[in-house]
Amino acid sequence: MTKKVHNFNAGPCVLPDQAIDNTIEALKNFRGTGMAVIEVSHRSKEWSEVMEETESLWRELLNIPENYKILFLGGGASMQFLYVAMNLLEHKAGYLETGAWAKKAFKEALGLGNAIAVASSADKNYNYIPKGYTIPSDLDYFHITTNNTIYGTEIKEDIDSPVTLVADMSSDIMTRRVDVSKYGLIYGGAQKNVGPAGVAFAIIREDILGKVSRHIPTMLDYKIHIDKKGMFNTPPVINIYIMLETLKWLKGIGGIDKIHEINLRKSQMLYEEIDRNSMFTGTAEKEDRSIMNHCFVMAKGYENLQDEFLSFAKENGMVGIKGHRSVGGFRASLYNACTEDDVAALVKCMRDFENNNK
Numbered sequence: 001m002t003k004k005v006h007n008f009n010a011g012p013c014v015l016p017d018q019a020i021d022n023t024i025e026a027l028k029n030f031r032g033t034g035m036a037v038i039e040v041s042h043r044s045k046e047w048s049e050v051m052e053e054t055e056s057l058w059r060e061l062l063n064i065p066e067n068y069k070i071l072f073l074g075g076g077a078s079m080q081f082l083y084v085a086m087n088l089l090e091h092k093a094g095y096l097e098t099g100a101w102a103k104k105a106f107k108e109a110l111g112l113g114n115a116i117a118v119a120s121s122a123d124k125n126y127n128y129i130p131k132g133y134t135i136p137s138d139l140d141y142f143h144i145t146t147n148n149t150i151y152g153t154e155i156k157e158d159i160d161s162p163v164t165l166v167a168d169m170s171s172d173i174m175t176r177r178v179d180v181s182k183y184g185l186i187y188g189g190a191q192k193n194v195g196p197a198g199v200a201f202a203i204i205r206e207d208i209l210g211k212v213s214r215h216i217p218t219m220l221d222y223k224i225h226i227d228k229k230g231m232f233n234t235p236p237v238i239n240i241y242i243m244l245e246t247l248k249w250l251k252g253i254g255g256i257d258k259i260h261e262i263n264l265r266k267s268q269m270l271y272e273e274i275d276r277n278s279m280f281t282g283t284a285e286k287e288d289r290s291i292m293n294h295c296f297v298m299a300k301g302y303e304n305l306q307d308e309f310l311s312f313a314k315e316n317g318m319v320g321i322k323g324h325r326s327v328g329g330f331r332a333s334l335y336n337a338c339t340e341d342d343v344a345a346l347v348k349c350m351r352d353f354e355n356n357n358k
């Protein structure tokens with residue numbers, strides 16, 4: 001398929017054409033079985049191969065060390081908020097409160113035990129990443145959200161933590177190199193950069209498990225899923241299949257370092273325009289700006305043109321640039337499958353709008 005619009009949706013979002021085309025083929029005849037990929041047994045040889053290939057691509061692309069296990073689970077990132085607290089919280093957990101998703105993760109821990117916000121950027125509507133805080137050494141784990149999808153801020157470097165570091169990387173996994181060995185657990189929903197909604201990934205260093213005294217319900221127990229090699233129950237098959245095809249595409253274009261280079265170019269192109277264009281203003285602090293989600297509003301004096309810009313952008317083929325209701329204005333999400341041409345089209349649209357309205 002060839003896309004007819006420029007898709008800047010925040011998630012679900014644009015996926016590579018190649019991944020969609022290959023999935024359509026697999027829905028017609030999956031690996032010569034004469035069945036659709038959603039019709040075969042999840043215990044079949046063909047399906048086992050899909051699981052193995054998907055896992056090995058994760059390991060290869062992210063350079064995941066041997067002592068980490070990888071799971072693909074239903075329930076999205078929001079269910080992982082609960083998994084994290086269920087499996088790791090005994091005495092006290094710490095959360096970095098950098099936005100709405102971070103708060104939701106924090107809330108699940110509060111529902112199960114003692115948890116604290118180590119630092120927060122709520123005072124400025126989450127438009128920056130807190131700095132200079134100290135992570136207490138008596139925490140069971142410290143939880144961060146590396147990319148704040150709604151506010152357009154991002155922790156772009158792996159941080160040092162004296163306790164087990166847990167990260168929600170829903171919206172920036174596979175977009176830049178990560179030193180997995182610095183984390184006890186990395187998880188996220190697939191639907192921004194690695195596949196469709198409904199499946200979550202969890203990369204777990206096994207030794208962090210088995211340390212809590214609570215009863216963990218079967219389906220929420222990472223250990224059980226690990227022991228059953230991710231097939232304790234029927235996995236979300238079509239989601240995993242699309243993830244495999246998405247990762248194959250990523251490997252094909254050159255992997256993480258290559259996509260990171262492209263992502264930096266795309267992001268810079270758009271931020272340069274946001275900063276240059278007299279009609280728009282970025283909302284996040286410059287040093288913490290996300291390379292994925294670009295949030296901006298109409299500049300002072302032009303607020304009344306907001307709806308007009310939205311219609312103008314729509315007429316020119318832009319999709320999904322309305323900002324989240326908690327920030328307002330606009331948000332353009334430049335995930336891996338969003339191309340440099342898409343970004344150039346948006347930049348042109350912003351320029352044309354400025355020229356038409358000055």
Ligand SMILES: *Cc1c(COP(=O)(O)O)cnc(C)c1O
Pocket residue numbers: 011075076077078079101145147148149168169170171189190197198
């Ligand atoms: C999208 C998103 C989520 C929620 O994912 P679901 O799969 O819908 O539960 C959580 N955290 C972050 C950072 C996100 O971007």
